[in-house]
Amino acid sequence: MSDCIFCKIAKHEIPCDAVYEDDDFLAFRDINPVAPTHVLLIPKQHVSSLLDEGAKAEMLGRMTALVPKLAEQLGIAADGFRLVVNTGKEGGQTVHHLHFHILGGRSLQWPPG
Ligand code: 5GP
Ligand code: ZN
Numbered sequence: 001m002s003d004c005i006f007c008k009i010a011k012h013e014i015p016c017d018a019v020y021e022d023d024d025f026l027a028f029r030d031i032n033p034v035a036p037t038h039v040l041l042i043p044k045q046h047v048s049s050l051l052d053e054g055a056k057a058e059m060l061g062r063m064t065a066l067v068p069k070l071a072e073q074l075g076i077a078a079d080g081f082r083l084v085v086n087t088g089k090e091g092g093q094t095v096h097h098l099h100f101h102i103l104g105g106r107s108l109q110w111p112p113g
Contacts, residue, residue, distance in 0.1 A: 006097035010044040020070055025063060027070055027102075036105030037076050041066060047098040050087045055098060067102060076104030 008014040009028065016028035019039055030038040043063060047054040071077040081104035086093040 004046055004095075004097050006040075006042050006095055006099065007046050010042060019074065020066070024059075025066060027066070030101070035082075035103040035108065037074050037081070037103065039070065039074060039102045041070065041100040041102060043098060048096045049093060049098055050085060052098065063100065067100065070102060071104065074102070074104065076102075080104065082108050 005014065009016045010026050016026075018026060018028045020027040020041075024044055025041060026044055027039050027041040030040050041063060043059060045054070045059075047059075049055070050060075067083055068077060071081050081102055084101040084103065085099075086101070
């Protein structure tokens with residue numbers, strides 16, 4: 001997707017504050033953090049959302065398994081964190097490239113506002 005901002009970040013065409021990278025995934029700090037730690041985890045391959053048929057179970061499993069490792073690395077595992085996957089219009093998704101929000105570093109309320 002040539003006009004997708006997260007594809008451009010994945011290809012290092014747009015800079016980001018990366019915290020983790022491997023062949024298939026990239027994690028970087030959100031440009032507009034809503035918690036002291038706010039990291040986005042994306043597949044490098046363009047998948048528009050959880051509803052995309054490209055969102056395969058095997059990929060989602062590996063992506064999800066990275067979350068506790070990242071939480072440890074970011075220092076938010078001990079006190080806990082929130083994993084958010086906004087999906088579609090009513091889910092509040094604004095960037096149409098699948099991403100996990102990993103939020104921590106303060107006490108988060110539920111339900112969110
Ligand atoms: P969504 O609302 O789609 O779930 O979340 C998109 C997130 O991407 C937002 O939290 C927004 O701040 C973040 N974001 C949008 N553009 C950029 C960017 O260019 N760089 C970074 N680091 N984050 C971005
Ligand atoms: Zn993309």
